[in-house]
Amino acid sequence: xxxxxxxxxxxxxxxxxxxxxxxxxxxxxxxxxxxxxxxxxxxxxxxxxxxxxxxxxxxxxxxxxxxxxxxxxxxxxxxxxxxxxxxxxxxxxxxxxxxxxxxxxxxxxxxxxxxxxxxxxxxxxxxxxxxxxxxxxxxxxxxxxxxxxxxxxxxxxxxxxxxxxxxxxxxxxxxxxxxxxxxxxxxxxxxxxxxxxxxxxxxxxxxxxxxxxxxxxxxxxxxxxxxxxxxxxxxxxxxxxxxxxxxxxxxxxxxxxxxxxxxxxxxxxxxxxxxxxxxxxxxxxxxxxxxxxxxxxxxxxxxxxxxxxxxxxxxxxxxxxxxxxxxxxxxxxxxxxxxxxxxxxxxxxxxxxxxxxxxxxxxxxxxxxxxxxxxxxxxxxxxxxxxxxxxxxxxxxxxxxxxxxxxxxxxxxxxxxxxxxxxxxxxxxxxxxxxxxxxxxxxxxxxxxxxxxxxxxxxxxxxxxxxxxxxxxxxxxxxxxxxxxxxxxxxxxxxxxxxxxxxxxxxxxxxxxxxxxxxxxxxxxxxxxxxxx
Amino acid sequence: xxxxxxxxxxxxxxxxxxxxxxxxxxxxxxxxxxxxxxxxxxxxxxxxxxxxxxxxxxxxxxxxxxxxxxxxxxxxxxxxxxxxxxxxxxxxxxxxxxxxxxxxxxxxxxxxxxxxxxxxxxxxxxxxxxxxxxxxxxxxxxxxxxxxxxxxxxxxxxxxxxxxxxxxxxxxxxxxxxxxxxxxxxxxxxxxxxxxxxxxxxxxxxxxxxxxxxxxxxxxxxxxxxxxxxxxxxxxxxxxxxxxxxxxxxxxxxxxxxxxxxxxxxxxxxxxxxxxxxxxxxxxxxxxxxxxxxxxxxxxxxxx
Numbered sequence: 001x002x003x004x005x006x007x008x009x010x011x012x013x014x015x016x017x018x019x020x021x022x023x024x025x026x027x028x029x030x031x032x033x034x035x036x037x038x039x040x041x042x043x044x045x046x047x048x049x050x051x052x053x054x055x056x057x058x059x060x061x062x063x064x065x066x067x068x069x070x071x072x073x074x075x076x077x078x079x080x081x082x083x084x085x086x087x088x089x090x091x092x093x094x095x096x097x098x099x100x101x102x103x104x105x106x107x108x109x110x111x112x113x114x115x116x117x118x119x120x121x122x123x124x125x126x127x128x129x130x131x132x133x134x135x136x137x138x139x140x141x142x143x144x145x146x147x148x149x150x151x152x153x154x155x156x157x158x159x160x161x162x163x164x165x166x167x168x169x170x171x172x173x174x175x176x177x178x179x180x181x182x183x184x185x186x187x188x189x190x191x192x193x194x195x196x197x198x199x200x201x202x203x204x205x206x207x208x209x210x211x212x213x214x215x216x217x218x219x220x221x222x223x224x225x226x227x228x229x230x231x232x233x234x235x236x237x238x239x240x241x242x243x244x245x246x247x248x249x250x251x252x253x254x255x256x257x258x259x260x261x262x263x264x265x266x267x268x269x270x271x272x273x274x275x276x277x278x279x280x281x282x283x284x285x286x287x288x289x290x291x292x293x294x295x296x297x298x299x300x301x302x303x304x305x306x307x308x309x310x311x312x313x314x315x316x317x318x319x320x321x322x323x324x325x326x327x328x329x330x331x332x333x334x335x336x337x338x339x340x341x342x343x344x345x346x347x348x349x350x351x352x353x354x355x356x357x358x359x360x361x362x363x364x365x366x367x368x369x370x371x372x373x374x375x376x377x378x379x380x381x382x383x384x385x386x387x388x389x390x391x392x393x394x395x396x397x398x399x400x401x402x403x404x405x406x407x408x409x410x411x412x413x414x415x416x417x418x419x420x421x422x423x424x425x426x427x428x429x430x431x432x433x434x435x436x437x438x439x440x441x442x443x444x445x446x447x448x449x450x451x452x453x454x455x456x457x458x459x460x461x462x463x464x465x466x467x468x469x470x471x472x473x474x475x476x477x478x479x480x481x482x483x484x485x486x487x488x489x490x491x492x493x494x495x496x497x498x499x500x501x502x503x504x505x506x507x508x509x510x511x512x513x514x515x516x517x518x519x520x521x522x523x524x525x526x527x528x529x530x531x532x533x
Numbered sequence: 534x535x536x537x538x539x540x541x542x543x544x545x546x547x548x549x550x551x552x553x554x555x556x557x558x559x560x561x562x563x564x565x566x567x568x569x570x571x572x573x574x575x576x577x578x579x580x581x582x583x584x585x586x587x588x589x590x591x592x593x594x595x596x597x598x599x600x601x602x603x604x605x606x607x608x609x610x611x612x613x614x615x616x617x618x619x620x621x622x623x624x625x626x627x628x629x630x631x632x633x634x635x636x637x638x639x640x641x642x643x644x645x646x647x648x649x650x651x652x653x654x655x656x657x658x659x660x661x662x663x664x665x666x667x668x669x670x671x672x673x674x675x676x677x678x679x680x681x682x683x684x685x686x687x688x689x690x691x692x693x694x695x696x697x698x699x700x701x702x703x704x705x706x707x708x709x710x711x712x713x714x715x716x717x718x719x720x721x722x723x724x725x726x727x728x729x730x731x732x733x734x735x736x737x738x739x740x741x742x743x744x745x746x747x748x749x750x751x752x753x754x755x756x757x758x759x760x761x762x763x764x765x766x767x768x769x770x771x772x773x774x775x776x777x778x779x780x781x782x783x784x785x786x787x788x789x790x791x792x793x794x795x796x797x798x799x800x801x802x803x804x805x806x807x808x809x810x811x812x813x814x815x816x817x818x819x820x821x822x823x824x825x826x827x828x829x830x831x832x833x834x835x836x837x
Contacts, residue, residue: 049796057664193657194637354633356664359657364586364796371794378792379785386781390534423725426789426797430732430804433782437774440781441743444774451539466750473742477686478735481679485731488675490668493724500732 005524008517016404019411026414044414047421049492050369052362053188054196058161058352060181065153065350066146067096073141074099075254076118078228084113089134097141098125104133114139121145153349154181161185161200161352163345168199168338182355193359195334203307203351204342206259208293209251211301211313217250228253232303234310236330249310251303256293258347261286263323265343267336270328276336277328278343287323295319306339372425379429380406383436391443393532397518398439401510405435408506409499418502421495431503434478438511441467447533456531460519468512475504537773545768545816546761546824552817556706563713573712576721577658579672581628581665583610583636586656587643592618593650598643605642607635616795620655628662672727679731680704683738691745695826700741703819707737710810711803718802725800733807736782740775741815745823747771760827764820779812 024031026044048055070093077099081088086109089102099122103110107127114122127137158177165173165187174186190196215226225231234247263283267276282290293302294316303313304327311329331339383402387395409428413420446463454462479501486497522528567573577584587598595612598621602610607625615622623643625635636659643652660668687700711730715722747767755763786808790801 059663194640353630353661354659355661357633357636357657357659361653361655363588363653364655368794368796371792374792375789379788382784382788383781386784390536390777392534422794422796423728423800426793426800429785429789430782433785436781437739437778440774440777444771444777448539448770470743470746473690473746474739477683477738477742478732480682480686481731481735484675484679484682485728488671488678489724489728490671493728496725496728 005517005520008513009521012514012517016407019404019407022411022414023407026410040415042414042417044410045417045419046365046369047419047424047492047495048186048188048358048365049360049422050365050372050420051188052190052360052365053186054190054193055356055358056185056187056197056200056354057178057356058183058185058201059355060154060157060183060348061351061353062150062153062181063096063350066141066149067093068350069149070097070099070141073119073122077101079254080113080116081110084109086110086113094138097143097146099139101137101139102130102134103137104135107135107137110135110137150181154183156349157352158183160346160348164199164341167341167345168196170196183352189362190359191362193357195338197354197357199338199342201352201354202342203348204259204345205307205347206262206343207255207305208257209253209255209303209305210297211303212250212252213301215250217248220250221248225250232305232308232310234313247310249303249313251305251310256302257286257289259343260346261289262343262346265340267333267340268326275328276331276333277326278331278336278340280325280327280343282323282325284323287321290323290325291319291321368422372422375429376406376425376432379432383432387436387439391533393522394443394446394519397515397522398436398443400518401439401515402432402435404514405503405506405510406432408510409503412502412506413499418498419495420499421492423492424495424499427496427499428503431500431507434475434504435507435511437474438467438471438507439515441470442511442515443533446531450531450533456523456528459531460516460523464512464516471508471512475508479504535773536776537769541769541772542765543769543772544765546765546820549817549821549824553821556818559713560706560709563709563716566713566716570716570719573716573722574719575626575669576723576726577624577626577660577665578724579665579669579722580626581632581660581662583623583625583632583639583660584656584658585623585636585640585643585654586615586620587623588620588653588655589647589650590619591650593621593647595621598623601643601646602639605639605646607639607642610639620795628660628665630662632661633659668724672724676727676730676734679734680708683734687738690742695823695831696745696749698826699819699822700738700745702822703741703814704734704737706814706818707733707807707810711807714806715803720799720802723799725797726803729800729803729807733804733811736807737811737814740779740811741819743774744768744771744815744820748820748823760824764824768816768820775812779808783808 021039024035024039025041074091074093078088078091081103087104089104090100092100094100114124121142122139123142125138125140127135130136154177158175161183162175165175165185170187170190172188174184176184178184185200187196212226212229215229220226220229220231230251230253231248232251234249236245236247237243261282262280263286264281266279268279269276297316298318299315301313301315304311304325306327311327327339380402384399387398387402389395391398406428409431412418442463445467446459449459449462450456482497482501482504486494486501489497595614598612602608602612602623609627610623610625613622614620623639625632629635636657640654640657683704684701688697691697691700708730711733715726720726744767747770748764751763751767755766783805786801786804789797790805793801
């Protein structure tokens with residue numbers, strides 16, 4: 001501790017001034033320009049429970065990214081086998097990371113085909129002759145590749161979601177990774193939570209697949225799906241009755257094109273029906289691919305599929321060059337806009353699941369701020385009044401410390417960009433209570449020492465000396481609880497831990513050092529003969 | 534000003550024969566309630582599930598909302614009044630993988646049903662099964678670790694075993710009482726209630742430390758007096774501080790209770806209980822344990 005009273009006064013005064021400077025941007029937004037040039041302009045950040053908004057934790061189902069990776073390998077393999085004229089019985093994905101292949105004929109031919117670089121990620125697990133010249137082979141995906149695929153999926157999901165939110169337009173969103181496969185999203189002030197959830201959570205996998213017009217749809221619906229085909233549905237909601245209609249389609253399983261070749265997606269208005277639709281524009285690779293697909297399949301039907309939902313299945317009238325297509329489907333304006341956003345930002349490499357969602361509406365946040373402020377003001381006023389009533393002049397000194405305590409705590413919040421939550425306000429109020437305790441400990445002790453006949457100076461010295469240990473003890477135990485709470489808590493509770501812990505540190509400083517310097521000043525410089533306590 | 538006159542000499546410790554029984558009964562009642570209810574009632578934070586806070590501009594009968602939920606097939610949803618007659622909590626206390634979809638259908642259903650009453654959805658909390666059980670584990674660790682950390686601190690601060698034991702017994706007592714009261718009043722065990730329990734652990738030991746510090750100071754001063762007198766003197770000497778501090782903190786907590794809003798109601802109730810039991814346990818749990826230890830165990834050892 002600094003010995004010279006003057007130095008101490010200057011030092012503590014500077015700290016108090018610095019704290020007040022830090023708080024100014026929070027108090028008023030009309031600071032002069034020279035001020036904002038010199039001093040920090042960081043305001044205290046309010047938690048989502050106070051300003052309203054949405055907190056989301058998403059789990060990325062990274063295993064599914066491995067599955068769809070394998071699905072692509074399998075489809076390529078089927079084509080390659082067909083090209084090499086190897087008769088294939090069964091070709092299926094099993095578990096998450098295996099492909100089971102049954103073929104007849106020479107194994108060497110298959111081995112040769114699998115030696116191709118694109119199949120290097122697959123390892124032959126077993127191959128057994130099942131009789132009749134048929135070989136059953138099990139291929140397994142290399143585990144390092146599987147891990148890499150998962151990691152990429154999570155990275156890419158994070159990036160994609162960030163893009164979507166950027167385009168959706170939320171002020172100061174927070175998107176971070178949590179643990180290995182979770183994404184934490186904080187969206188302050190979101191007005192339509194459902195829409196935001198839809199936009200973020202949608203996989204948005206756009207696929208183009210051909211209809212299998214030779215296959216029998218009715219038979220397929222009974223369970224006899226032709227090899228290499230699948231059934232998907234077109235889901236449409238009648239805007240008047242709200243009734244949901246599901247139309248089945250028999251499609252070729254092979255995906256001709258996906259949304260990664262998209263250059264742009266925009267909302268346009270169909271002038272004839274006055275209905276919005278999403279106009280797609282492919283990049284150069286996509287445009288070429290689309291031209292090729294359409295030229296090879298004239299008069300066939302091409303299904304446009306989003307997340308396994310068939311949106312439309314128009315007949316290809318002629319070769320389409322120029323790389324443009326559109327998605328129609330009775331959208332509202334918002335739906336079309338959101339669809340354009342997700343398509344442009346790209347598909348999520350794996351579906352995400354909402355593990356936790358907490359949304360606070362703006363009106364509730366307003367109420368909480370108001371109630372929090374009222375609580376702080378009333379408790380501060382009552383305590384200040386009580387301390388003066390009970391300890392007279394010394395009470396005023398304690399009050400200076402109390403108010404400084406609040407200022408220091410809030411300034412620290414602003415300085416470290418910590419977030420103030422509703423439980424955080426409670427923590428602040430509570431630390432004010434603790435601050436009172438520290439002051440009472442000191443004052444009661446000084447009174448006792450005076451009663452035992454000590455001089456004012458000796459009583460103050462002894463009072464602080466004796467009370468110091470107790471103050472440290474009592475604050476330290478609560479601080480332990482606060483720090484542990486911070487480590488384990490989430491969101492609002494963390495806010496409680498933060499303000500309580502900062503408040504306690506501020507408390508030790510104000511109750512022990514600030515009040516002491518004032519007492520010293522009053523007794524040494526002013527030279528009072530009787531202590532009003 | 535003097536709240537407590539310096540020569541005050543209440544015989545606190547003399548009453549310990551009665552209060553031991555009071556404490557014992559209170560602990561039994563609390564443990565009984567917890568066991569009887571089959572543990573604590575975990576809120577949405579820990580159990581997982583759905584919580585909706587809805588408000589209407591004008592009062593609405595609670596049965597109307599119940600009916601609405603029932604007709605839309607959400608029978609497991611519970612409704613309760615929250616604050617005034619126009620604000621309600623709807624909750625589904627079951628974590629399932631489709632809880633998010635359930636939340637959407639309930640929200641859409643309520644909005645549709647109360648279209649003409651301009652329903653406002655003010656708060657939505659959805660906690661999936663994984664997050665819920667994660668939080669439960671975290672909470673257990675948090676309470677356990679802070680307890681342990683404070684145990685270590687107390688052991689380190691009071692070199693004498695008897696004092697350490699007294700402080701720890703007082704902590705145990707307080708935790709049992711708080712959990713008991715939560716159980717008796719059927720308060721939901723949520724994240725914020727857990728936060729209070731940690732705070733109370735800190736608060737309660739704080740009070741004990743103040744009085745024990747004074748006792749150890751007085752042991753040096755009053756060499757001729759017996760321990761019971763020293764404890765009584767110490768408690769009386771710090772009585773002013775105890776009343777003032779507990780009083781002001783209680784005042785603050787009561788303000789939070791009345792003005793802080795319904796969202797932190799449970800939080801403040803737990804604080805009020807913790808404050809009372811924390812003060813009580815110092816005088817009537819921690820001190821008697823020290824006395825018992827010093828009078829029966831330490832003396833007997835010396836006699837041998």
